[in-house]
Amino acid sequence: MKTYEVTVERDGRWWMVAVPELDGLTQARRLDEVEQMAREYIAVTTDVPLSRVAVEVSGIAADGQDLLEAKTLVDGLRRRAKDLEAMIAELTREVASSLTDASVPVRDVSNVLGISHQRVSQLVQAAAQSDGDSTKVIRQSRQEFAHDLVIQLADGRAVRLVEVTGPKKNRQSKEPVQQGSGPSVRKAPHPRPAKRPASRSASQKQSV
Template identity: 50%
Template sequence: MVRVPELDELTQARRLSEVEQMARELIALANDSRISDVDVTVTVEVHGLRDVIGEAMHIRQVREQAAQLEAEAQELSRHLASELSKADVPVRDIGIVLGVSYQRAHQLISH
């Protein structure tokens, strides 16, 4: 169910991805305006849960931070693997040092 509190009206959406459009259509119809002129802010309320959107945004931020850290770890791994290889450390030992398979160590050296 989609509730537009400013109009004290309800509409329906089958999926969360449809909520914004359905609300915009309802508001445009009620105000005799164009859909493109209507801005909405979607909040999600689930019985028993608080701040669903806020938690989802936090999860996205954490995922983004994790991706950045993973990219940094890969770059550092490539650098150390290259340095160890130049020092004639065997690929299998490089894998052990980095905590990766020897195949992955070989890939890191090859990049």
């Protein structure tokens, strides 16, 4: 089976489907019809069975915008959001459990976490049935999300979606700062050497 690369571009009420390898062009009403229309065109043009034709859409454009790139970005952000939701749920459960174990009133835990006190009780019960470690979860959260989420647009503009405070990664990195390609990274100052205790004088040693 041979795979052909196709590109798609909106033209009026139609999606124009180009097959560069065959220098051919067909059309589809909707995006979900593109693959089938392209395969049928290729099969007829090359005189091969439809079952032996596969296509790969390498680009989708409309009104000057790359829709395939936008789709990839949206799908990636959705996956990231699911990861964040899972981490938030785990962190909330473990923090609720650790605070109640430290005799912090349930209503105060509710205030800290922004959830109802009934929900705090549920989370504490759930945490009691797991072997979670709130310290580990907090450390993992800081390491994983101690950065800014920035989208660099094709025209050079940067859109900041999320700003997360916390320790930055690679603070000791000596790589130069890239201008205009995202959030700036500052070099951490060199640590000062620890002061050694002053040596005792000869007279002090004799008096000991």
